[in-house]
Amino acid sequence: METLEPAAVDRALATLDGWQRDGDTLVRELRFDGFRDAIAFINRVADLADAADHHPELTNVYARVVVRLTTHDAGGITSKDVDLARAVDEVVAP
Incomplete structure (x- = not known):
């Protein structure tokens, strides 16, 4: 998979x-x-990540979660990261 420009x-x-x-x-x-x-939220993202076979870095301190997406195999940001970011947005949408 190629990184995005x-x-x-x-x-x-x-x-x-x-x-x-x-x-x-x-x-x-x-x-x-x-x-x-x-x-x-982390558990919902874990389900999405497993389904996409693309696993983010998730850090949690009490009520704060940081989601970091990169495609290590490609050495940067790919469409897999953008797709998972969109899925994460859907999880947190009201």
Whole structure:
């Protein structure tokens, strides 16, 4: 799988809610009402990641979760990262 050109990443970021580029990674920080809500979110993302066979880096401190997406095999951001970011957005959409 090929990495996306910077312009393609920028176009994708314009359509994603709250995501930013950090080098070769897409990053989104989310805050929840409490620890249980944060963990429930992580569990939902785990299901999406397994289904996509593409696993993000997830960090959690109490009610804060940071999602980091990159395609290690490709050495950067690919369409798999953008697709999973969109799926994550759907999980947190009201």
